[in-house]
Amino acid sequence: MKQNKMLLYALLVIVVLSIAFSVATYNTSGNGDNEQSVQPSVASTSGSFEDLMEMTAIENTNNDLQLTIYSGNFALVKEKREAQLEEGYNYIRYSDVPTRIEPSSVILEDTGDNGISVIEQTYRYDVASKSGLLETYTGREITVYDADGKQYTGTLLSYRDGLILQTAEGVISLSETSRIEYPDSGDLLTSPTLIWQLYSPISGNVEMLTSYLTNGIGWDASYVIKTDADETTADIEGWVNIDNNAGTSFEDATIKLMAGDINRQSAQKAYDSMAYEVSAEEAAAGSFDRESFSEYHMYTLNHQSSLQDKQSKQISLFSKDNVPVEKELVYDSWGGDRISISFTLDNSEEEGPGVALPAGVAKLYQPDSEGQLQFAGEDRIDHTPVGDNIRLTAGYAFDITGERKQVDYERIGTNRYRNTNTITISNYKETTEDVVIVERLYGDWEITESSHPYTKQDANTIEFKVEVPAKGDVEVTYTSLYNY
Incomplete structure (x- = not known):
């Protein structure tokens, strides 16, 4: 009787387990329209x-x-x-x-x-290096040869201040080694x-x-300006200089250059050869297609190019001949007694390059008496849109000087005074020269007397244009009234 009860109990357990297994299988695989695929977990x-x-x-x-x-x-x-x-x-x-x-x-x-x-x-x-390999193989087996060529094989325990190995004979320390062998590993x-x-x-x-x-990859623009003998026209070449110090090479890349000031947060941690790779035809037409992008300008190189690591490359941006140029000798008293040599070039579509020019350094060349080009100075130009002028200061005149003196000062009220200034331009050359005199004023001002006509450039600047005879001087005097 007791045996029959035990047998019945066992059969009941088997039935319950079978039902549970069937339910679990149904929930996992599903059936009909409720069937779902199950992705394996990570x-x-x-x-x-x-x-x-x-x-x-x-x-x-x-x-x-x-x-x-x-x-x-x-x-x-x-x-x-x-x-x-x-x-x-x-x-x-x-x-x-x-x-x-x-x-x-x-x-x-x-x-x-x-x-x-x-x-x-x-x-x-x-990346695999001696110190990197030693760090990677710490706790792993390597083979070491000492200065005398004796071989040791064991587990690397430490590599600071010499190697420490756990060998079959015990722990040894090696201060000098001639060779280290590492087992091949796929994770290097x-x-x-x-x-x-x-x-x-x-x-x-x-x-x-x-x-x-x-x-580590950057670019800037540079310009070569060659004036004619009478300094009225110039040939202009624009070049793009690309430096690659990113730590890898880029082969057969489509290259775009973005001009403009892009806001960035602090960067994360993380010249071996020079190449000129454009033909004469490409250089004449320019190697880049230009377009506006948002508030910036983008230049796309019209052929693929490669940038090797640690390489500087120059690529033609544009070339334009016979661009009108205006030369000016400028005296600005804020710059001392020197007369600067300034050039202004047209960037219109009609007579100038007619393209948006990224900021860069412009080098000026002029012909000497034999027609040979000589370097005559350089200046950095700002981003210059189409229709604006290109302006640069090439240097300072040797034979023309300027001097400014305050010759009179009078206080005529609590918040009013009057002063008189004299600017003298001296020309030691054999030819007559035109000079622009720039004067900076401040506050609420008024010119009450002037020996020469002037033009108001802005709220704080006036200009005099004078002709200075050969071996002669010109003196400009003006009186200004200030209220403050």
Whole structure:
């Protein structure tokens, strides 16, 4: 009787377990219209990060590269590469990235909208080096040869102040070594590398677009201005100078240059050759296509070009001949007794370059008596829009000087006074010269007397234009009344 009860109890337990198993199976797989696919969780992947990376990492082939370089010594890099993905989780290794990349700026996009999602991104910059290898192999077995060539094999315990090994014979310390052998390892990197963990709902070849900012790439503009003998026209060449110190090379890139002041926060931590790669025809027409972008100007190189690491490259921006130029000798008392040599060039579409000119240094060349060009000075010009003038100061006149004196001062009220100034321009040359005299005024002023006509330039500036005879002087005197 007792045995029958035990048998009945056992059968009841089996029935209950069978029902529970059936319910669990139904809830997991579903049926009919309620069926759902279940993605494996991240925790379901097996093996260490390095093991997974070594098994599934794909070295992608460069497909399309674009650089937008800013004058603030940084660039936006965009590159399309193809990756062979498996359905499920994948580790993608993206090598040869700049050492000065900003990791937080990296964006990875699936150009085909295949539903690929990024789970994790890692930037590894522990590139193989002696100290890096020793740090990587601490706790692992290496083989060391001392200065006499004796071999030791053991676990590296420390590499500070000499190597300490745990060998079969015990712990030894080596202060001098002639050679170190490391077992082959798949997790050593020869260049900085980005690694992504992706989930892909499909298998196959997928195009991925990677975008990131990197420091160490910059550009600026420079100009060569060659005047004719009578200094009334000039030939102008504009050049773009690109410096790549980002820590990697960029091959066959589409290059865009952004001109303007881009606001940036503090940058993250993170000339070996010179190349002229444009033909004479390209140089004459200019190598860049220009367009407005937001409140900036963008210049696109009309052919692909390569930038090697630690390379400076010059590319033609434009070339324009017979641009009208006006030379002026300017005396500004704020600059002492020197007379500056100033040139103004037309940047109109009709007679000038007719393009938006990024800021840069302009070098001036002029012909001597034999027609040979000589360097005559340089100046930095500001961003110059179309229709404005290009202005630069080349240097200071040798044979013309200026002097300013206050010859009278009178207080004529509590908040009023009057003073008289005299400016003397002396010309020691054999030819007559025209000089512009710039005077700075302040407050509420009025010119009550003047020996020469003047023009008001703005609220605080007036100009006199005088002709100074050869070997002679011109004296300009004016009286001003101030209220304050």
